[in-house]
Each structure stands twice: as C-alpha cells, then as structure tokens.
Amino acid sequence: MRAPVTRTIDGCRLVLVQGDITTQEVDAIVNAANSRLIGGGGVDGAIRRAGGPAIEEECAAIRADRGGCPTGSAVITGAGRLRARHVIHAVGPVWQGGRHGEADLLASAYRVSLTLAAEHGVRTIAFPSISTGVYGYPVAQAARVALRAVVVGIRGTSLEEVHFVLFSEADFDVYAEALRELLPG
Numbered sequence: 001m002r003a004p005v006t007r008t009i010d011g012c013r014l015v016l017v018q019g020d021i022t023t024q025e026v027d028a029i030v031n032a033a034n035s036r037l038i039g040g041g042g043v044d045g046a047i048r049r050a051g052g053p054a055i056e057e058e059c060a061a062i063r064a065d066r067g068g069c070p071t072g073s074a075v076i077t078g079a080g081r082l083r084a085r086h087v088i089h090a091v092g093p094v095w096q097g098g099r100h101g102e103a104d105l106l107a108s109a110y111r112v113s114l115t116l117a118a119e120h121g122v123r124t125i126a127f128p129s130i131s132t133g134v135y136g137y138p139v140a141q142a143a144r145v146a147l148r149a150v151v152v153g154i155r156g157t158s159l160e161e162v163h164f165v166l167f168s169e170a171d172f173d174v175y176a177e178a179l180r181e182l183l184p185g
C-alpha cells in the first residue's frame with residue numbers, strides 16, 4: 001500500500017491515495033459512470049453496492065427526466081448509505097485511439113464534476129481514475145489530463161481537499177509520476 005502524496009494549490013490540498021473510493025471520508029465521491037447512468041462494474045458497481053438502492057432511484061429519475069448524461073459531463077445524486085453526502089456521476093470517454101476528442105471529453109468530465117461540487121457546497125471530494133478501466137483510456141495519458149484539469153479547476157473554488165483514489169499500486173505510481181511532472185517538488 002503506497003503512502004499518500006500531497007500538493008497544495010491555492011490553499012487546496014490535492015492528495016493521491018491508494019485504496020477504495022467507497023471508504024473515503026469526503027463530502028462527495030465521483031463515480032466513473034456511463035451515459036445511461038445504468039449501474040455497471042468497476043468503481044460504479046462498488047459505489048452502488050456500498051451506497052444501496054437510493055442511488056439507482058435517483059439515477060432512474062434523471063434518466064426519465066433527461067435520458068441520462070452526455071459523455072464529458074456529470075450529474076449529482078445523494079450517496080445513500082455511503083459516508084459521503086453526494087455522488088457525482090461523471091461520464092468519461094471510451095478510448096478510441098486518442099483522435100476522437102478523448103482528452104477534451106475526459107478533462108470536461110473532471111471540470112463539470114468540480115463545478116457541480118462547488119455548486120453544492122462540497123469542500124472535500126474524491127475522484128477515481130475515470131475511463132481507465134472498462135473504457136480503456138491509457139492510464140499515463142489519462143493521469144496527465146485528469147491532474148491538469150483538476151489543478152486548473154480548483155483555483156478560485158471553495159474546495160479544501162481533492163483526493164485521487166487509485167485502486168492499484170501501478171495506477172498510483174503512474175499518477176504520482178504525472179503529478180511530479182506537473183507540479184515538481
């Protein structure tokens with residue numbers, strides 16, 4: 001298990017941790033969702049199992065109302081039995097080789113999540129590595145896009161702490177290296 005890596009940006013702590021996102025003590029947990037907001041595997045399955053049926057009930061209401069959530073965007077629900085107050089369901093792109101706007105869509109998924117968080121008074125938030133599981137986005141490239149989007153997006157917000165929760169040591173190491181490149185020291 002890797003030790004956390006931390007940077008401070010404009011008074012906000014950016015922390016890389018290795019672990020399970022469902023156990024994070026934060027106001028909001030971000031889910032790597034799909035555009036139909038229909039529960040799947042990976043981190044989505046873990047969040048829905050831990051949070052219970054209340055999350056699916058709210059997702060079903062959003063589906064009925066607006067059909068789901070476009071790729072590159074996000075929606076917010078309650079968090080059911082999770083410790084967090086909110087789940088932000090962010091829809092990252094499916095990797096198609098890198099020339100189909102994937103980087104812009106991935107950055108947008110992070111940006112919209114931060115905007116929703118700020119609108120709901122969230123002070124602490126945890127992100128998974130969106131799109132790098134089932135959706136096949138190469139993790140080194142995704143890490144650079146994700147960290148840059150968050151470092152830019154947290155400036156001027158009331159966010160106090162942003163966690164990236166990496167499931168494996170390998171993913172943690174890739175994010176730690178990308179963070180060192182982006183913010184040396």
Ligand code: AR6
Binds near residue numbers: 165
């Ligand atoms: N905590 C933190 N990270 C986790 C956890 C966990 N409990 N479980 C898995 N991961 P994925 P995607 C990591 O596939 O690529 C779903 O079916 C995992 O190791 O969950 O955006 C949705 O419904 C990987 O690094 O999300 C969509 O249909 C990362 O989370 C689709 O998969 C993301 O992997 C979204 O695919």
